[in-house]
Amino acid sequence: MPAVKSSNGPVAVTGASGYIGAHTVISLLQRGYEVRACVTDLSNPHKTDFLKRLNGRYEGSVTLHQANLLEAGSYDDIFAECSAVLHVGQPMGYAGNNNPQEVYDGSVGGIANITDSIDKAGTIKRLIYTSSFAAIGHPAAPGHKFTEGDWASDNREGDMHWNTDNLVNKGEVGYAMGKVACERHVNRAAEENGGYEAISVNPCVVLGPLLSPIHELKGSWQFFLGLMLAGKPCQRGWQALWNIVDVRDVGEAQARMIESDIPSNGTRYMLCATDDSGEITAQQLHEHLQELFPHIEVGGVLPEYEEMIQKYGKPYDAPRAHCDKVRNELGLKTYDVMDTLKSTGETMIDLKLVEPNLR
Numbered sequence: 001m002p003a004v005k006s007s008n009g010p011v012a013v014t015g016a017s018g019y020i021g022a023h024t025v026i027s028l029l030q031r032g033y034e035v036r037a038c039v040t041d042l043s044n045p046h047k048t049d050f051l052k053r054l055n056g057r058y059e060g061s062v063t064l065h066q067a068n069l070l071e072a073g074s075y076d077d078i079f080a081e082c083s084a085v086l087h088v089g090q091p092m093g094y095a096g097n098n099n100p101q102e103v104y105d106g107s108v109g110g111i112a113n114i115t116d117s118i119d120k121a122g123t124i125k126r127l128i129y130t131s132s133f134a135a136i137g138h139p140a141a142p143g144h145k146f147t148e149g150d151w152a153s154d155n156r157e158g159d160m161h162w163n164t165d166n167l168v169n170k171g172e173v174g175y176a177m178g179k180v181a182c183e184r185h186v187n188r189a190a191e192e193n194g195g196y197e198a199i200s201v202n203p204c205v206v207l208g209p210l211l212s213p214i215h216e217l218k219g220s221w222q223f224f225l226g227l228m229l230a231g232k233p234c235q236r237g238w239q240a241l242w243n244i245v246d247v248r249d250v251g252e253a254q255a256r257m258i259e260s261d262i263p264s265n266g267t268r269y270m271l272c273a274t275d276d277s278g279e280i281t282a283q284q285l286h287e288h289l290q291e292l293f294p295h296i297e298v299g300g301v302l303p304e305y306e307e308m309i310q311k312y313g314k315p316y317d318a319p320r321a322h323c324d325k326v327r328n329e330l331g332l333k334t335y336d337v338m339d340t341l342k343s344t345g346e347t348m349i350d351l352k353l354v355e356p357n358l359r
């Protein structure tokens with residue numbers, strides 16, 4: 001099936017004002033696409049102004065459109081005449097905005113509205129679905145090297161938590177189950193439609209430049225990195241590894257996914273560490289940040305981290321995963337992890353999201 005070109009018509013991005021969505025918009029603009037950026041609230045300048053300002057800076061152009069995943073038919077007019085849909089947005093749990101049940105219901109309920117609107121448009125050739133590494137990672141021995149062949153639903157026999165009962169009390173399970181269900185849905189919907197292919201992208205720990213203060217996202221990886229620059233210890237993911245990918249690479253990869261002839265319906269691409277240098281412990285994260293920001297007293301590790309090291313010698317050796325497939329098949333050139341950490345911290349300071357703990 002032919003891939004997409006900018007001359008084929010507009011492309012639509014859901015969640016366009018979000019951290020990953022905005023970088024996806026930029027990658028498409030750089031290629032000359034006419035981008036229909038979907039936001040939930042056109043009257044919120046924090047979510048719209050920075051997107052409007054992208055016009056004139058790149059070959060392509062962006063228009064803003066209001067739509068909500070949870071309303072059937074909301075994307076009908078926006079997707080009309082589009083050649084591709086990049087479905088990035090979904091209700092998230094950041095800052096406690098949605099509980100895990102709402103996250104699950106929003107992702108699974110919303111995806112049907114997306115594929116229904118694609119069916120009605122009849123012009124879409126590619127749907128790129130932003131899934132997550134959460135749809136890949138599953139119970140495995142430490143050091144297990146995850147690939148696109150892994151599913152979060154693997155090795156769950158006897159796991160009493162892996163079901164949709166009482167999701168509100170089960171944290172990440174709702175998010176992961178929602179991502180798995182949505183991937184399965186888009187693959188099935190594309191097959192039934194026959195006119196487009198669905199491809200999923202599975203990012204792990206996404207960091208890199210923030211384009212707007214709204215990208216701070218309380219509870220996100222960047223939020224906790226910002227706290228370290230403010231002198232607080234690493235409080236997220238310290239029991240294991242931060243498997244880091246640059247948000248610019250996630251955006252660029254998604255643009256490549258609509259244009260490449262290589263993927264087909266059901267193809268998945270992990271967006272995660274390029275190599276071992278992108279799989280770091282909380283202690284290494286502290287050391288990297290301290291090297292990059294020598295004038296700041298960067299927060300270290302929690303006492304619980306020290307206790308864990310005394311007991312086990314090192315943090316849990318997971319998740320191990322490299323983005324070889326997207327680099328080999330789509331020619332993605334990834335950012336060095338030090339560049340990613342630096343740009344995250346610098347933009348958070350520039351946007352006044354962090355008051356650095358100066359030395």
Ligand SMILES: NC(=O)c1ccc[n+]([C@@H]2O[C@H](COP(=O)([O-])OP(=O)(O)OC[C@H]3O[C@@H](n4cnc5c(N)ncnc54)[C@H](OP(=O)(O)O)[C@@H]3O)[C@@H](O)[C@H]2O)c1
Nearest residue numbers: 015017018019020039040068069088089090091132203206
């Ligand atoms: N950040 C990561 O580390 C990471 C890792 C793996 C996967 N992901 C996935 O990447 C995607 C983007 O996440 P993000 O980190 O960039 O978070 P984000 O900045 O909060 O983006 C989420 C977007 O979803 C949109 N959204 C929320 N509820 C919606 C609704 N009812 N209808 C339509 N749009 C809605 C929001 O749009 P408005 O702003 O217009 O309300 C927002 O732009 C998500 O699917 C997430 O699961 C993120």
